[in-house]
Structure formats: structure tokens, C-alpha cells
Amino acid sequence: MLMHLPVLIILAPLLGAPLAALMRGSNWPWLLATLICWFSLLCSILLLMQVNSQGEVIYIMGGWEAPWGIEYRLDFANALLLVLITGLASVVLPYARLSVEQEVGEERSPLFYAALLLLILGLCGITATGDAFNVFVFLEVSSLATYTLIAMGRDRRALTASFTYLIMGTIGATFYLIGVGFLYVMTGTLNMADLAERLPAISDSSTVRTAFAFIVTGICLKLALFPLHLWLPNAYTYSPSAVTAFLAATATKVAVYVLIRFVFTIFGVDFSFGMEPLAEVLIPLSVIGILSASTVSVTQPNIKRMLAYSSVAQIGYIVLGLAMGTAMGLTAALLHMFNHGLMKGALFMVMGAVAYRMGGTEIYDMKGLAKTMPLTFWAFVLGGLSLIGVPLTVGFVSKWHLILAALELGWWPIVIVILAGSMLAVLYIGRVIEAGFFGQPADTTRREAPMGMLVPLWILVIANIWFGIDTRLTVDIAVAAAAQLMAGGVAL
Amino acid sequence: MTANTALLLTLIVPLLGSVLIGLTGRWPNLRETVTLITAISLFALVIRVLMGLNAGEAIGVELVTVISGVPIAFNTEPLSILFAMIASGLWIVTSVYAIGYMRGTNEINQTRFYVCFALALFGAMGVAFSANLLTLFIFYEVLTLSTYPLVTHKGDDKAKAGGRTYLAILMTTSMVFLLPAIIWTYVAAGTLDFVPGGILQGNLAAGSATLLLLLFLFGVAKAAVMPVHRWLPAAMVAPTPVSALLHAVAVVKAGVFTLIKVVVYIFGTDYLAEVPYESIAVYLAGFTVIAASCVALRQTNIKRLLAYSTIGQLGYIVMATMALAPFSEIGAAIHIAAHAFGKITLFFTAGAIYVASKKTEISQLNGIGWRMPYTMAAFAVGALSMIGVPPTAGFVSKWFIIAGAFQLDNYFVLVVLIISTALNAAYFLPIIFNAFFKAEDVTPVKDHGEAPVNMVMALSFTAMLTILFFFFNGPVLDLETQIVGGMP
Numbered sequence: 001m002l003m004h005l006p007v008l009i010i011l012a013p014l015l016g017a018p019l020a021a022l023m024r025g026s027n028w029p030w031l032l033a034t035l036i037c038w039f040s041l042l043c044s045i046l047l048l049m050q051v052n053s054q055g056e057v058i059y060i061m062g063g064w065e066a067p068w069g070i071e072y073r074l075d076f077a078n079a080l081l082l083v084l085i086t087g088l089a090s091v092v093l094p095y096a097r098l099s100v101e102q103e104v105g106e107e108r109s110p111l112f113y114a115a116l117l118l119l120i121l122g123l124c125g126i127t128a129t130g131d132a133f134n135v136f137v138f139l140e141v142s143s144l145a146t147y148t149l150i151a152m153g154r155d156r157r158a159l160t161a162s163f164t165y166l167i168m169g170t171i172g173a174t175f176y177l178i179g180v181g182f183l184y185v186m187t188g189t190l191n192m193a194d195l196a197e198r199l200p201a202i203s204d205s206s207t208v209r210t211a212f213a214f215i216v217t218g219i220c221l222k223l224a225l226f227p228l229h230l231w232l233p234n235a236y237t238y239s240p241s242a243v244t245a246f247l248a249a250t251a252t253k254v255a256v257y258v259l260i261r262f263v264f265t266i267f268g269v270d271f272s273f274g275m276e277p278l279a280e281v282l283i284p285l286s287v288i289g290i291l292s293a294s295t296v297s298v299t300q301p302n303i304k305r306m307l308a309y310s311s312v313a314q315i316g317y318i319v320l321g322l323a324m325g326t327a328m329g330l331t332a333a334l335l336h337m338f339n340h341g342l343m344k345g346a347l348f349m350v351m352g353a354v355a356y357r358m359g360g361t362e363i364y365d366m367k368g369l370a371k372t373m374p375l376t377f378w379a380f381v382l383g384g385l386s387l388i389g390v391p392l393t394v395g396f397v398s399k400w401h402l403i404l405a406a407l408e409l410g411w412w413p414i415v416i417v418i419l420a421g422s423m424l425a426v427l428y429i430g431r432v433i434e435a436g437f438f439g440q441p442a443d444t445t446r447r448e449a450p451m452g453m454l455v456p457l458w459i460l461v462i463a464n465i466w467f468g469i470d471t472r473l474t475v476d477i478a479v480a481a482a483a484q485l486m487a488g489g490v491a492l
Numbered sequence: 493m494t495a496n497t498a499l500l501l502t503l504i505v506p507l508l509g510s511v512l513i514g515l516t517g518r519w520p521n522l523r524e525t526v527t528l529i530t531a532i533s534l535f536a537l538v539i540r541v542l543m544g545l546n547a548g549e550a551i552g553v554e555l556v557t558v559i560s561g562v563p564i565a566f567n568t569e570p571l572s573i574l575f576a577m578i579a580s581g582l583w584i585v586t587s588v589y590a591i592g593y594m595r596g597t598n599e600i601n602q603t604r605f606y607v608c609f610a611l612a613l614f615g616a617m618g619v620a621f622s623a624n625l626l627t628l629f630i631f632y633e634v635l636t637l638s639t640y641p642l643v644t645h646k647g648d649d650k651a652k653a654g655g656r657t658y659l660a661i662l663m664t665t666s667m668v669f670l671l672p673a674i675i676w677t678y679v680a681a682g683t684l685d686f687v688p689g690g691i692l693q694g695n696l697a698a699g700s701a702t703l704l705l706l707l708f709l710f711g712v713a714k715a716a717v718m719p720v721h722r723w724l725p726a727a728m729v730a731p732t733p734v735s736a737l738l739h740a741v742a743v744v745k746a747g748v749f750t751l752i753k754v755v756v757y758i759f760g761t762d763y764l765a766e767v768p769y770e771s772i773a774v775y776l777a778g779f780t781v782i783a784a785s786c787v788a789l790r791q792t793n794i795k796r797l798l799a800y801s802t803i804g805q806l807g808y809i810v811m812a813t814m815a816l817a818p819f820s821e822i823g824a825a826i827h828i829a830a831h832a833f834g835k836i837t838l839f840f841t842a843g844a845i846y847v848a849s850k851k852t853e854i855s856q857l858n859g860i861g862w863r864m865p866y867t868m869a870a871f872a873v874g875a876l877s878m879i880g881v882p883p884t885a886g887f888v889s890k891w892f893i894i895a896g897a898f899q900l901d902n903y904f905v906l907v908v909l910i911i912s913t914a915l916n917a918a919y920f921l922p923i924i925f926n927a928f929f930k931a932e933d934v935t936p937v938k939d940h941g942e943a944p945v946n947m948v949m950a951l952s953f954t955a956m957l958t959i960l961f962f963f964f965n966g967p968v969l970d971l972e973t974q975i976v977g978g979m980p
Binding site: 419 | 556557558559560564626629630633634637644647652656659660663664667668671672675676678679
């Protein structure tokens with residue numbers, strides 16, 4: 001059983017999805033999906049422990065050895081990401097029941113949970129696999145599930161948001177596929193480890209360089225790097241609350257992971273940073289992304305949309321970290337991947353609770369929230385402080401390492417950009433807190449969100465503080481993962 | 493109880509106190525009892541730590557490691573114990589005073605007020621006892637965030653605007669200047685521990701050190717060196733007990749305390765003396781002293797006048813710290829205590845006047861001395877201490893700062909002190925004179941006397957402390973000479 005952990009993470013949701021679709025009502029499919037997520041979380045924690053003791057876990061799918069078959073290859077980076085995905089899913093699903101009942105309706109609930117399971121399956125698959133084409137397959141699975149989920153939003157604008165994402169996402173996936181095709185032509189393999197072995201010899205060819213450009217651009221579309229982020233704000237704003245919370249916390253992170261995998265493991269640091277101008281392209285874009293998206297956040301009247309723009313900025317931080325091309329920068333990127341998942345998950349769950357009780361997520365819906373929904377409000381305050389990067393929260397740990405990485409390189413202007421970004425976060429979080437604290441609500445009766453939403457929400461909030469104080473798990477793994485990746489993905 | 497247990501408890505007790513205060517909010521008398529018990533036990537614990545320090549016990553507690561090599565850790569040394577004693581000791585007095593003030597003015601949300609107050613003390617204790625810069629930074633931010641609800645306590649537009657300035661300046665400076673300064677120190681020295689003699693010697697090029705010093709100087713905006721001082725007048729919208737304990741003692745002293753720590757234990761005075769253009773810091777602080785006093789001259793509101801006076805007095809401490817003479821370091825440390833006693837008295841009197849008569853402007857104080865003799869006598873004591881006239885606490889620290897100026901032949905410091913003394917006299921003495929020797933302009937609507945008795949007790953007590961410190965400063969002096977390695 002322990003041997004088969006990598007495939008169990010994929011199989012459980014794969015089997016669960018059609019079952020959920022066949023069920024009636026909203027409670028049974030919900031229960032099934034929740035149990036599957038908890039099972040997956042257990043599997044991924046066990047996997048992380050295995051990786052911790054062995055350095056690398058290789059699973060050969062169906063007994064067909066690579067390069068003919070598909071192998072799953074887990075090291076620190078993707079094992080940590082699997083814990084994040086399944087962990088977030090395990091927290092979001094219990095929360096989803098009431099929210100989905102209200103926003104999606106009982107009739108469509110089975111389909112909703114089936115799609116959500118497929119999304120989880122896709123994300124886990126992308127993360128776990130060691131095969132470049134397999135990544136594309138799972139990318140499509142998760143994307144199709146995402147389009148469906150976004151379209152289930154209450155607002156009719158969810159449909160156009162979903163359609164925009166469909167177009168952009170398909171372009172991204174196609175670019176990725178073209179790039180992988182070129183690589184296959186040149187090397188005759190799709191296995192990542194083999195690719196990494198064969199590419200250095202032929203890396204000077206224009207085909208490989210073109211492949212690199214296609215792959216990086218395609219993935220950057222999926223991870224919503226400025227200026228390829230245009231699909232994201234609407235998708236996050238109009239999709240059901242539970243979907244937004246899960247997507248914001250995990251989907252873009254998985255795309256970032258694929259980028260990291262290609263840049264560091266497959267093409268290697270020497271090629272990506274030495275022969276290709278990766279840093280020269282990504283750093284300016286992420287800097288502009290951080291500053292412009294944060295600035296746009298400050299004036300958004302809809303808080304879900306504000307947080308969506310903030311996500312674009314935060315992705316900028318992650319890409320900035322990996323584009324530094326140093327072990328410390330990569331550590332910061334991996335840390336922020338995990339930490340940003342925690343904070344955005346918590347904040348979007350707050351917005352879900354607000355939408356549940358107030359019927360909207362505009363800033364005037366948040367007025368006087370300290371009186372009407374105090375526990376929800378304080379969760380927002382703590383999540384917001386984490387986003388700003390106040391000490392004792394995960395945001396501080398990320399920021400510290402990111403600044404440390406920039407200072408190691410002596411990049412003072414980058415330090416200033418990072419700090420300016422968190423100042424803008426003070427502004428856009430601050431105005432919501434001020435509205436919640438001092439605003440006068442239209443209806444002053446106390447109507448706290450139901451326990452079913454509060455408990456998962458607060459679990460994430462506490463995780464934000466826990467991993468901000470006890471950083472052994474996250475920092476140690478990020479450091480180990482960065483060391484592995486810098487060494488070209490070879491187990492140390 | 494070992495000194496280490498006591499050290500940990502100095503953090504746990506105020507935190508636990510704030511929870512208990514929140515839980516007992518429905519019963520005001522019980523709630524206030526909890527506040528007082530928390531304050532008294534906190535002071536007792538700090539005394540226990542002091543006894544441990546004097547007995548030479550090894551004191552140091554390490555909790556979790558947040559950043560590799562830099563744990564959240566606490567220890568103590570002469571400077572930190574002084575700051576902790578002042579903050580916790582004066583918390584008892586302020587609590588007695590606050591109960592009278594909050595009930596006398598029928599403030600709203602009193603439970604939130606006491607909860608945040610205890611949290612602020614938690615922050616102050618953490619700052620005082622932190623063993624490295626990271627721990628200090630964490631609690632520095634706790635102090636900022638926990639005092640924000642106190643500044644905006646009234647909840648009206650004025651309070652909101654004040655709170656915005658307060659948070660904007662303190663957060664911006666700490667994140668944009670202080671945090672990079674700390675990380676830079678970490679990159680250069682590989683550690684953030686407070687070590688006598690500093691950790692930067694030989695690890696940082698002298699030219700970079702100038703920039704680092706400035707980052708610290710402006711990053712620690714709680715020390716209110718111009719131009720990052722605007723948050724302090726803005727904070728005056730808070731209820732007076734907050735201004736008295738937090739914005740005359742705990743918060744602002746946390747600022748200058750941090751700067752002294754950085755100078756003595758991070759840079760080390762010897763290394764800092766070699767840093768080119770180090771004297772910029774002295775000039776900036778000197779400018780702050782004079783400019784703040786000039787602004788104070790033109791103030792019409794009592795609390796705003798006191799705020800600018802505080803900025804000036806903090807400038808003394810920063811200037812003395814940056815002057816780098818052994819005597820002036822001692823003077824800076826002692827002025828933390830001396831100014832605390834005097835300024836808390838002044839704020840207490842301002843609050844007492846407000847509660848008794850609803851007066852907030854200086855021009856309204858004519859003849860008030862005969863209605864509130866104890867209060868105005870205490871005001872006079874506090875004001876004399878600000879000017880630095882014997883027999884008050886302010887004279888002692890000024891003596892040492894001037895001695896330090898002569899040690900280095902630093903006449904800039906000397907001239908600043910002389911001008912500032914004159915300016916302080918110019919804005920404080922007329923108030924005292926008018927209060928006692930001018931007739932009241934109009935008979936007040938309410939024929940009032942003194943404020944409630946516990947307020948008068950509190951302010952008389954701190955006024956007495958201000959005088960007693962002049963005569964009995966031996967123990968404090970002995971303690972603080974240790975930071976420069978014995979009496980020079």
C-alpha cells in the first residue's frame with residue numbers, strides 16, 4: 001500500500017468523480033468528495049515523509065518502465081506542493097457544503113463535486129508526474145474542470161469569465177504542447193529525467209530554444225504572470241466562493257511548479273539563465289506585475305476582485321524569487337508558493353462567508369463587519385496581516401527570505417519593489433479593515449457565519465500563524481527542495 | 493521561581509491578563525480588578541528578573557526558531573530591565589488613573605480599551621527582553637498594532653484620521669526601513685543577537701554602515717526623529733491614559749530603547765565611532781530637539797504641546813546615544829526613566845483637567861491652579877523636569893548628557909541642550925504662571941474642583957517619583973553604568 005501512494009492520490013479522486021456525479025442531492029456527493037480529499041491528504045503527508053527519508057520517490061505506472069511507460073517522480077518540491085493541494089482541498093471541502101448549496105444549488109451539486117474532484121485530480125497529477133506529456137494531459141483535465149466550475153457561479157458574468165479563461169487557457173496549453181513536441185523531436189523522449197539528461201548536448205539548437213520559449217510562455221499564461229493575467233480577475237470574482245478559495249490557493253501554484261520544474265530540472269540553470277534571457281524577461285514582468293496589480297487592488301470596490309489582483313501581484317513575488325536563479329531565491333519562491341496558498345485560501349474563504357450572509361462581496365457589504373460577523377472579520381484581519389507580511393505570520397517568513405535573496409545578490413531596487421508591494425498591501429487591506437471596524441452596517445443584527453464555514457476558515461487562519469512561528473516544516477523543506485532543484489533534480 | 497521562569501511569565505502574564513479582561517468585560521469592577529492584579533504581578537515578576545540579574549544568574553530563554561539561526565529568544569541586561577521596570581511599574585499607576593478617567597468621561601468600549609492596553613504591555617515586555625533583533629522587531633510590531641485600536645478609540649472621523657497617520661507612519665517606516673536594515677545586518681553578520689561590543693565590526697564596509705545606521709534611525713519611527721515624528725501628535729486623539737503610558741512611556745521609549753540597543757549591541761560604540769558621517773545622526777537628533785521645541789511654542793492644545801515636548805525629549809535621548817561618549821550613553825539610558833516620570837505626570841494632569849473641567853486648550857487654563865492645586869502643582873513638577881531644573885529627575889540625565897558632550901568636546905550637543913532648555917522654559921513656565929497668578933477669564937459653567945481622587949493620587953505619586961528620582965538615583969545609575977562597562 002505504501003508503495004502505491006503516488007498513484008493512490010490520483011486514483012482516489014478519479015474513481016470518486018463519476019460516483020459523485022451519479023449521486024443525488026448535495027450532501028452525499030459532498031461527503032464522498034470530502035472523504036476522498038482527506039484520504040489524499042493522508043497519502044500526501046505519508047509521501048512527504050517518504051521523500052524526507054529517501055530523498056526521492058519513483059513510481060512506475062502499471063509496471064511499464066520509463067521511457068516507454070510513465071513514471072511518477074517525487075522530490076521535496078512536488079511532495080510539499082501535494083500536501084498544499086490536498087490540504088487546502090481538505091479544508092475547503094467541509095467549508096463548501098453550505099456555500100455550494102446556496103450558490104450552486106442542490107440540483108447541480110453532484111456535478112459540482114465531480115468537477116471539483118477532477119480538478120484536484122488534475123492538479124495532483126501535474127504535480128506528481130515525471131512525464132512532460134502527462135503534464136499536458138492533467139493540465140487539460142484540471143483546466144476543463146476549472147472552466148466548468150467557474151461557469152457555475154451565481155452571476156451570469158461567470159459565463160464570460162469562464163469563456164475568456166477557456167480561450168486563454170487553451171492557448172497556454174497549446175503553446176506548452178508545441179514546446180513539448182519540439183523537445184520530443186529533438187530528444188525522442190518525454191520523460192523529464194531523460195530530457196534533462198539529453199538536452200545539455202543539443203541545447204544550442206534553435207529548436208530547443210524555441211521549445212523553451214513556447215513552454216515558458218504557455219505556462220506563464222496559466223500562472224497568470226503580468227501581462228498574461230487578464231483572465232484571472234474575472235475568473236476569481238465570479239466563480240463560486242469555494243472554487244475561488246481553492247483555485248487561488250492552488251491552481252496558479254501548480255503552474256508555477258511546472259515552470260520551476262522545466263527551468264531548473266529539465267533545461268537546467270545553465271541553459272535557462274546562462275543561454276536564455278529568462279531572468280531578463282521574467283524579472284521586469286514580475287516587478288511590473290507586483291506594482292501595477294497591487295496599485296489596481298487599492299481602488300477595487302469588489303473585495304473578491306481586489307484579492308484576485310493581489311494574487312497577480314503575489315504571483316509576481318513567486319516568479320521574482322525563481323527568476324533570481326539562486327538557491328535562496330528559489331527557496332523564497334517555494335516558501336511563498338506554500339504560504340500564499342494559506343493566506344489567499346483563508347481570505348477567499350472569508351469572502352465566501354461574507355457572500356453567504358451579506359449576499360455580496362462589495363466593500364459596503366463589509367461595513368461594520370466587526371459587529372455583525374466578528375469571527376469572520378477577525379479572520380480577515382489576521383489573513384490580511386499575513387498578506388502584508390507582519391511578523392508571526394507566514395507572509396513575514398516569505399518576505400524575509402525574498403528580501404534576503406535580493407540582498408544576497410545586492411539587488412537593492414528589487415528590495416525596494418518588494419517593500420513597496422507590501423506597503424500597497426497595507427493600503428488595500430487597511431481600507432477593508434477600516435470599513436469593517438468603523439463602518440455602519442445597514443442591519444446591525446449579529447449574524448455570524450455558520451460553524452460549518454467558520455471552523456475550516458479558522459483552521460487556515462491558525463495555519464497562517466502556526467507556520468509563521470514554527471517554520472521548521474516549511475523552511476527546511478523549501479531549503480531542501482531548492483538544493484535538489486539547483487542540483488538539477490538529482491536526489492542529494 | 494527561577495529568574496528564567498519569571499522572564500517567561502513577564503510575557504505570559506499580560507497576554508493572559510488581556511484574555512481575562514476580555515472575558516470579564518461584563519462586570520466592570522471585576523475587569524478592573526483583573527487589570528490591577530495583572531499589572532501588579534507583572535511588576536513583581538520584573539523585580540524578580542532584576543534580582544536574578546543582580547545575583548548574576550544566567551538568564552536566557554529560547555523558544556522556536558523562525559529564521560535559521562535566529563530564534564525567538566529573550567534575555568535581559570541593565571538597559572532592558574530598566575525599560576521593563578518603568579513600563580510595568582507605571583502601568584500600575586496608569587491603571588488606577590485610567591479607571592477614574594474612563595469612568596469619569598463615560599468612554600465607550602472600555603473592555604476593548606483594557607484588553608488592548610494589556611496587549612500593548614505584552615508588546616513592550618517583548619521589546620524589552622528580546623535577545624535578538626528579530627524578536628525585537630516582532631514585538632515592536634505587536635506594540636504598533638495593539639495600540640492602533642487605542643488611538644482610534646473614539647471611532648469618530650478625527651480618531652480615524654489620527655489612526656491612519658499613526659499606522660501609516662509606524663508601519664511604513666518599520667517595513668520599508670527597519671526590516672531591510674535587520675535583514676541586511678543578518679546578511680552581513682550572520683546573526684542578529686545583541687552582543688556587547690556589537691556584531692558588525694569587520695563584517696560591513698564602513699560606507700555601508702552609514703546607510704545602515706540611517707535605515708535604523710528612520711526605521712525606528714517610535715523614536716520620533718524628524719521627519720518621521722508625525723504619528724506622535726496624531727496619536728493624541730487617544731484617551732489620555734493611552735497618551736500617558738503608551739505615548740509618553742512604553743511606545744516611544746521602545747523606540748529609543750531599540751536605538752540604544754542597536755548602537756550599543758549591534759554596531760558597538762567603538763565601531764560606530766569609525767563609521768564616516770556618523771555624526772549626521774547627532775545633527776538630525778539635535779535638529780529634532782530644537783524644531784520640536786519651536787513647534788511646541790505655537791501649540792494651543794495641551795496634549796499636542798506635550799506631544800511635541802516628547803518629540804524634543806526623545807531627541808535628547810537619540811542625540812546622546814549617537815554622541816557615543818560613555819557618559820552620554822548613561823545619560824540616554826537614565827533619561828528614559830527621568831523623562832518617563834515627568835511626562836506621565838504632565839499627561840495625567842492634562843487628563844485630570846479634562847475630566848474635571850472639559851478643558852483641552854492652554855488658553856483656558858488661566859487661574860485653574862486654585863481650583864486644582866494638586867494637579868497644577870504636579871504639572872509644575874513635571875514641567876520643571878522637562879526643563880531640567882533641580883530637584884527633578886530631568887536634571888540628573890541632563891547632567892550626564894552634558895558631561896558626555898564635554899568628554900568628546902562636542903559643543904553641538906551642548907548648544908542644543910542650552911537652546912532647548914530655554915525653549916522648554918518658554919513654553920512651560922507661562923502655563924504655570926497663568927494657572928496660578930492670572931484670574932479666570934470667565935466663570936466656568938460647572939463649579940469644579942479636583943478630578944476624581946484616584947486620578948489625583950496617581951498624578952501626585954508620579955510627581956513625587958519625579959522629585960525622588962533626583963535624590964535617590966544611585967541604584968539606577970549603578971545599573972546603567974554597566975552598559976558601557978563601568979563608571980568612566
